[in-house]
Amino acid sequence: MEQFFQQLTNGLAVGGIYALIALGYTMVYGVLKLINFAHSDLFTLGAYFGLTLLSSLLLTDKLGPFWGTILLAVMVMGLIALVGALLDRVAYRPLRESPRLSAVVSALGASIFLQNTVMLIYGARFQVYPQNILPATALNVFGIQVPVVRILVLAASLALMTVLYLFIQKTRVGTAVRAAAIDQGAARLMGIDVNRVILLVFMIGPALGGAAGLMVGLYYGQINFTMGWVYGLKAFTAAILGGIGNIPGAMVGGLLLGIIEALGATYLSVAWKDAIAFFVLILILIVRPTGLLGERVAEKV
Amino acid sequence: MSLLSVSRLSKNFGGLSAVSNLTFVVPGGSVVGLIGPNGAGKTTVFNLITGIYRPDQGEILFNGSSIIGLPTHRIVARGIARTFQTIRLFQNLSTLENVLAGYHCQMKTGLFGSLLHTGRQRREERQAVSIALKTLKFVGLEGQAEQTARNLSYGNQRLLEIARALATGPQLLILDEPAGGMNEQETTRLVELIRSIRDRGITILLIEHDMSLVMRVCEKIVVMEYGLKIAEGSPEEIKGDPRVVEAYLGTDHEW
Amino acid sequence: MARTHWLYGALVLLAAVLPSFLNPYWVDVLNSIGIYAILALSLNLIVGHAGLFNLGHAAFYAVGAYTAAILNTQFQIPVLWLIPVCGLTSGLFALLVARPIIHLRGDYLCIVTIGVGEIVRIALINDVFGITGGSNGIFGIARPVVMGWVIRTPHQFYYLIWTLVGVTVVLFHLLEYSRFGRALNYLREDETAAEGSGIDTAHYKLASFVVGAAWAGMVGNVYAAKMTIISPESFTFWESVLMFAIVILGGCGSIPGMLLGAFLVVGLPEVFRGFANARMLVFGAAMVVMMIFRTQGILPPRPRRYRPTENGWGEGEG
Numbered sequence: 001m002e003q004f005f006q007q008l009t010n011g012l013a014v015g016g017i018y019a020l021i022a023l024g025y026t027m028v029y030g031v032l033k034l035i036n037f038a039h040s041d042l043f044t045l046g047a048y049f050g051l052t053l054l055s056s057l058l059l060t061d062k063l064g065p066f067w068g069t070i071l072l073a074v075m076v077m078g079l080i081a082l083v084g085a086l087l088d089r090v091a092y093r094p095l096r097e098s099p100r101l102s103a104v105v106s107a108l109g110a111s112i113f114l115q116n117t118v119m120l121i122y123g124a125r126f127q128v129y130p131q132n133i134l135p136a137t138a139l140n141v142f143g144i145q146v147p148v149v150r151i152l153v154l155a156a157s158l159a160l161m162t163v164l165y166l167f168i169q170k171t172r173v174g175t176a177v178r179a180a181a182i183d184q185g186a187a188r189l190m191g192i193d194v195n196r197v198i199l200l201v202f203m204i205g206p207a208l209g210g211a212a213g214l215m216v217g218l219y220y221g222q223i224n225f226t227m228g229w230v231y232g233l234k235a236f237t238a239a240i241l242g243g244i245g246n247i248p249g250a251m252v253g254g255l256l257l258g259i260i261e262a263l264g265a266t267y268l269s270v271a272w273k274d275a276i277a278f279f280v281l282i283l284i285l286i287v288r289p290t291g292l293l294g295e296r297v298a299e300k301v
Numbered sequence: 302m303s304l305l306s307v308s309r310l311s312k313n314f315g316g317l318s319a320v321s322n323l324t325f326v327v328p329g330g331s332v333v334g335l336i337g338p339n340g341a342g343k344t345t346v347f348n349l350i351t352g353i354y355r356p357d358q359g360e361i362l363f364n365g366s367s368i369i370g371l372p373t374h375r376i377v378a379r380g381i382a383r384t385f386q387t388i389r390l391f392q393n394l395s396t397l398e399n400v401l402a403g404y405h406c407q408m409k410t411g412l413f414g415s416l417l418h419t420g421r422q423r424r425e426e427r428q429a430v431s432i433a434l435k436t437l438k439f440v441g442l443e444g445q446a447e448q449t450a451r452n453l454s455y456g457n458q459r460l461l462e463i464a465r466a467l468a469t470g471p472q473l474l475i476l477d478e479p480a481g482g483m484n485e486q487e488t489t490r491l492v493e494l495i496r497s498i499r500d501r502g503i504t505i506l507l508i509e510h511d512m513s514l515v516m517r518v519c520e521k522i523v524v525m526e527y528g529l530k531i532a533e534g535s536p537e538e539i540k541g542d543p544r545v546v547e548a549y550l551g552t553d554h555e556w
Numbered sequence: 557m558a559r560t561h562w563l564y565g566a567l568v569l570l571a572a573v574l575p576s577f578l579n580p581y582w583v584d585v586l587n588s589i590g591i592y593a594i595l596a597l598s599l600n601l602i603v604g605h606a607g608l609f610n611l612g613h614a615a616f617y618a619v620g621a622y623t624a625a626i627l628n629t630q631f632q633i634p635v636l637w638l639i640p641v642c643g644l645t646s647g648l649f650a651l652l653v654a655r656p657i658i659h660l661r662g663d664y665l666c667i668v669t670i671g672v673g674e675i676v677r678i679a680l681i682n683d684v685f686g687i688t689g690g691s692n693g694i695f696g697i698a699r700p701v702v703m704g705w706v707i708r709t710p711h712q713f714y715y716l717i718w719t720l721v722g723v724t725v726v727l728f729h730l731l732e733y734s735r736f737g738r739a740l741n742y743l744r745e746d747e748t749a750a751e752g753s754g755i756d757t758a759h760y761k762l763a764s765f766v767v768g769a770a771w772a773g774m775v776g777n778v779y780a781a782k783m784t785i786i787s788p789e790s791f792t793f794w795e796s797v798l799m800f801a802i803v804i805l806g807g808c809g810s811i812p813g814m815l816l817g818a819f820l821v822v823g824l825p826e827v828f829r830g831f832a833n834a835r836m837l838v839f840g841a842a843m844v845v846m847m848i849f850r851t852q853g854i855l856p857p858r859p860r861r862y863r864p865t866e867n868g869w870g871e872g873e874g
Binding site: 033035090091094095098099100101102103104105106108109110111112113114115116117120229233236237240271272274275278279281282285286289 | 607609656657660661662663664666667668670671672674675678679682793797800801804808834836837839840841842843844845846847848851
């Protein structure tokens with residue numbers, strides 16, 4: 001029972017990270033119908049930028065662990081947002097009118113490019129985050145010792161998700177994003193500047209992904225230029241699980257996938273842990289491709 | 302017995318009733334027109350007949366047997382071919398190859414024949430090309446065989462779609478707004494073409510907004526509005542039907 | 557027409573004598589190029605002709621390679637005899653895997669193929685059914701033997717591999733000029749219109765996967781025999797991406813494009829070995845640039861020609 005609860009919280013923490021990354025995929029797909037393969041590398045970049053900023057600016061030494069981390073997160077998110085916007089400008093915008101296959105290939109190319117840039121700059125070996133930032137203690141929840149870091153990671157993810165949710169649902173700009181995701185043409189006719197919406201999506205999505213990268217660095221302590229691959233695919237599965245293009249769906253999908261994976265690894269098999277996500281992916285696409293919260297859209301013949 | 306029989310056909314999309322309790326027959330050898338304002342459900346009926354949608358209720362009988370639930374390509378094999386409201390040609394392929402697409406279901410060569418180019422395969426290819434060219438000639442496109450489909454004029458693209466449909470060897474040809482975008486001259490040629498097709502023994506069911514064409518070429522007309530059939534009869538009867546006039550035709554039309 | 561024949565003749569002659577002028581390292585590079593050329597040709601059926609985004613092709617390659625490895629090391633069956641078996645297992649595997657997913661829309665199909673590729677790789681690492689040797693793979697695969705001759709050196713492999721390339725090119729060229737080849741193109745251009753013209757699109761989508769997979773499986777056999785050791789590392793997602801890139805950059809649906817693509821994608825990095833780490837960087841950038849400036853690839857396919865013969869019209873050579 002104890003183990004179940006531990007794994008549950010663990011799954012939620014990891015799931016929160018998946019959800020943040022998944023949001024990036026789902027927002028871009030919603031507006032552009034494009035799978036941004038390079039998104040996972042923005043996640044990786046976030047982890048590395050976090051490390052660089054942390055080591056060079058010594059934020060946590062100067063401002064204390066709490067405010068230092070917050071400022072660090074803000075900076076990382078800002079930087080990755082810029083990279084995201086640049087990515088769209090260079091690799092995707094020229095292909096808006098081209099067939100879908102071109103954008104897919106370009107996304108793959110951009111992903112390869114980014115991943116290898118990280119490798120060239122930082123090297124191929126694992127890099128280590130300073131360990132003394134997050135508290136190493138455990139909190140007593142319902143009689144079970146849960147590591148504080150886990151709670152912090154989950155709390156941070158949920159906080160970011162809440163902000164995004166409120167933004168999307170309650171603000172005018174957020175509504176514009178939702179409108180553009182449903183029908184770009186109609187949104188344009190309604191006076192929505194779709195290009196700005198796209199720019200915004202390519203800043204918010206990557207920012208969240210970058211934040212997730214930073215969290216992975218702080219939580220697990222180790223980062224590597226290939227980490228985006230596995231996280232990216234799982235996050236994408238989460239996005240599909242929730243319904244691709246659906247923002248609350250990505251949140252739900254991420255958390256759910258984290259739990260399924262943690263429990264599956266514990267009770268079924270650890271060796272197949274990574275494969276669990278793929279099985280879920282294939283199952284969902286066969287049984288219910290629109291995901292848990294998605295809507296089926298019919299094609300007009 | 303009628304070639305095509307549609308009875309109590311219904312189809313809903315979400316809360317919208319696109320087709321409601323529709324019943325009509327298409328007698329073999331005739332030319333039947335399906336008319337009505339935009340959104341009346343006409344193309345939906347075509348999509349139901351050709352298996353793109355599945356009806357919620359009702360029956361579709363072709364040559365006496367039900368074709369509901371059959372995949373589209375099997376319905377084509379049974380003898381129903383169609384053209385599309387928005388032209389759906391294989392734009393990057395040649396005119397000839399577009400027609401060959403229609404003839405595909407009449408050919409037999411499988412993977413191994415295709416891989417090894419057996420004698421039988423080569424004979425079948427030659428025959429296919431020959432028939433495709435004859436079909437192009439029949440619709441009036443014989444000089445355009447090598448032309449890429451997207452380079453054809455709009456009117457010729459519509460003719461090519463008809464040629465492709467004819468290549469499937471249909472008993473029933475379903476035309477969705479074949480005169481869409483055509484000028485006077487092209488429309489007149491189309492009328493003649495439709496008559497030639499009918500003279501070859503092929504039954505025709507068509508959707509059209511061009512009333513002059515409909516009145517010239519159709520023996521029977523079915524009128525739809527909001528998914529319902531509101532009238533059915535000969536062109537004369539329809540012209541005079543007050544409900545039709547009110548819903549669709551207006552009073553100043555000359556034909 | 558005659559001019560193209562002269563060109564092909566000259567190329568074949570060149571290919572025949574080339575190994576004599578190169579040291580074994582470069583011959584081996586040409587061997588790699590040859591293998592990737594066949595892989596690209598096989599993927600071309602699926603991606604180039606049928607228009608299905610397959611990013612998991614390495615899985616079919618792996619199934620063929622492992623089939624050869626397992627049957628050869630366990631039962632001492634000569635590898636070359638196993639080529640049809642490898643084709644069969646890969647083809648059947650593709651049939652099994654593709655059948656439930658073939659109706660999925662483009663991007664979704666793409667993602668599932670990635671998933672399949674990964675599941676196969678993980679299964680191989682986890683030593684599924686106890687026969688795959690786990691992450692260490694399988695070693696001790698026998699060399700191919702042709703009529704008593706053991707094929708061992710790069711030089712010898714060169715002739716084996718490039719003969720296979722030649723056979724593949726000829727067969728796939730014939731396939732392009734056939735009812736089957738046309739059907740794949742119709743379904744790529746407009747699936748609804750193809751279905752509406754009487755073409756069983758589900759069947760042809762599946763068929764393209766099966767034939768493409770079978771061919772990849774067969775070349776996997778040759779790869780296994782050449783390396784004598786195979787492990788899951790050779791069949792990662794990035795391998796699939798590499799093959800995919802060759803197809804796209806070379807020119808979807810074009811046989812010469814596949815050959816050129818293989819030369820460029822596999823050969824160029826070898827030429828620029830000095831810039832080892834920057835290779836992939838350039839590769840990624842090249843993909844983006846190509847899509848922006850020349851979507852159709854370097855050597856896009858030419859339209860099929862149908863020309864008159866003595867008995868009327870028939871197929872021509874493009």
